[in-house]
Amino acid sequence: MNAHIPEYMLSAFAAQGVDTTKLVYAVHADSADRAGNTDVYMAVSDESMYILYGEEKVVKTAGARRIVALYEAKGFDVHPLCDLGELTCDCLLSTARLCSEKDGSTRILLVYSIGFLSEIERLIKVIKNIREGASPLNDVHIDDELFCPKCGTRYPEPERRLCPKCMDKVSIFRRLLGFFGHYRSKVAAVFLTMLAGSVFSMISPLAGTKFFFDEVLTEGGSRYGAILSAVLLIFIVRVISVGLNTLYSFVLAKTIPWIVQDLKLKIFEAMQRLSVGFYTSKRTGSLMNRINQDANNIYWFFVDGLPFVVVNTFTFIGVIILMCILNFKLAIICAAVLPIAVFMFKVLWGVFRRFHHKNWVYNSQLNSMVSDSVNGQRVIKAFAREYAEAMRFADIGAKQSAVDIGSINTGYTAFPLIYLFMFSGQVVVTAIGGSMVLRGEISLGTLLTFIAYLSMLYGPLEFMSWVSNWWARCVDSAQRVFEIIDARPDISDPEEPVILEHIRGDIELKGVKFEYDPATPVLKGLDLSVKAGKMLGIVGKTGAGKSTIANLIARLYDVNEGSISIDGVNVKQLSLAQLRKSIGIVSQDIYLFMGTIADNIRYARPEASMEDVIRAAKAASAHEFIMMLPDAYETRVGAGGQDLSGGEKQRLSIARTILQDPDILILDEATAAMDTETEASIQKALSELQKGRTTIAIAHRLSTLRDADSLAVISGGRVVEYGTHRELMQKKGEYHKLYTIQLEGLKIINMEA
């Protein structure tokens, strides 16, 4: 039963006299009260909750998650479950409190770091399961899922299941290379031409210097005096070298963009599969920008980085071998200079990285400021803040300039110094080599060739010293890209989805609990039902969870607890495609895609005829304004297209839903942003749409719910009132209060008018 509770925890509880065979779940937390940090083990049995305070000594070993060498217990509390009331987590800034509420009084059981919130919430869930007689670990993640099975490292973000240790750079790189699969012949051509180009570059000094000086210009040389043929040979070697370089650049330019295009397409396809929750989570705030940036990082590494890594590595090794063959003694002297140069380059690039980081930060701040200024021009002018905004911009600009100056100055002073150092190495080689020439140990051609090769080494050295940063950035980008490609959607079809022949539209929500963020419940056990073909109005204050209900019925999110069923079948069992096609949502947030008005209306049914499109537009009271536009149904809307008013867009959205012909209609504050006249016209269109369909209308403005068969008032995540308009008015409760306030408001407006 407790197989997943680590041995060291069981031992610690056993030392306190706890019968560990009865423990069903345990978590590791801390105690963040005034005394400071304490390692806390918490465990649950069918009868009690145990809290053990102490200090854990951890020894990490390869392959094992962690081995606790010693646990020194300092305190132990036993809380019988029957004495505990409702357990809740009270979140503070960086800590949280586990509270027990019973008989109207609340007590604090533990103060812990907020990072342990999810662990404690899981423990509360286990206790709840025990109290309800369910299996204790029902819907509870066990600890094993939080650690990498390969190396035992805790996942930085458990929901991502990505282990930075095991997701090694080589395997990511290998996976990236997988994208080259379709282009094998072109990639092979690129590498062959690059390598051939390198060979010819390396031959150049031999032909142009050693051969020319030792064999052509020196008396007794094998080609003495044959200057024309020697020059011709040098020229041919050079032409071939340039030709090969041009060829490889050409093939590369024709290959890499296609590979990056494949990558972007894969990301885009993966994005379509992901659930809404993925997009609304904090870490995907600037998803598109990031994807473009990441794809570009990968692109530039493969275009500008990788080929030169191959060429430079090949050249470096080749030149060293050639130098050793030419003269081993001189080669050793050169080798002594190289590590110092590499070290100097490394240090310098480290400094530059800091400058670039600061520059990048200031640059993004400036970009945000420009964006703020462009979008907020009306506010800036209305509050006469033009000068203040310019000063803010100047302040950040000045900081960026200071970083730029530092960066440029460092570059201008450090690089010449490094090159001077490298030149001094060359001077040493020239001096020693010169004396060797005088002593007749080597020829003049050999020395000059040597010096030429030495200068050929510095390029690859410099490149290698900073390409590692580039490589790290590429792998980092690739990891983020694969994170999206590999992400598993939270909402997916069941293995054997139920496909209903016809959806009548009976909807029932039972004990629905839901939260977008941990410890901030939006719905707290909501019960609601609507019969097929009837209209249910949902009212409540802002933030009461009205739109969440719409999201849950359409399965844009899944409930945390409870169930939602349509025609008696849990939505989690229904085919996702059928469910989404059967539900039409008209919301306050209207999105028109780039394309014509006709394209947008037939978005849900691309095969719809033009006559159907016009019919839908007429039913949505959109036809008249569409015909007033110069290009009528062919008017381009969306980004960069024709500007439409909110009412016009909403009518297009209704036309789109009419054409979809859904079995269930959800109107989520569909007319909230409209003026009274537009609202009246849209209401007419909506009434047409509602005929014969189950309709759930969510509205802040109660006047829009006058046709509802029943009304539900939501407050604090629960239904607090339910009934017809007349029943609720007679009850004189929350609905009556809202209705009276709105009526009073309307009276004042009418009086002023």
Added chain:
Amino acid sequence: MESAVRAARTEEAASSLTSAIDIGFLDLRNAEFYVTAGGFTGLRYAGKDYSRITLRRALPIGNPMEYISVADKDSKEIGMIRSLSDLSEKQYDIVAAELDNRYYCPTVYEIKSVKDKLGYVYLELVIGRNGNKYRKTCAVKDVNRNIRMLDDERLAIFDVDGNRYIVQSLYELDKKSMKRLEPYLF
């Protein structure tokens, strides 16, 4: 001249408008803060007994001891305290302790190592409270957002688990820690 007159008029109008709105400062002579048996802070005020109140700072970074909002357990504001110095010593201790608990963040004393791995920065920190120090390794993602200056001196680090750590003074950090942190500062 005209703009100066207009500015003066605007200021006068704004002043009269804001002064017409009551902030709702608590009459501290009639307020009694106390600690409940369960460990929460309560308030007796204007004939009512609030058994669990929430205290929130209006200026938690710049002026943490002034403008404190006092709300009931449903987060409805009961009133504000202009300055904690207006409270009696005993009352001050209760309110300050509750604020200290709510706004407590471990202090970073030392940075033992910083490793950049595949988009995460792993920091091995020596953190603690009231001089009680211990080591903790945390992972930070998106460092530009999650390692940031609170003011000219203090730095906040937010890890992927939602924990928050504070470097109380960058100038008091040892040289090695500062060097390790420097690439992530701006």
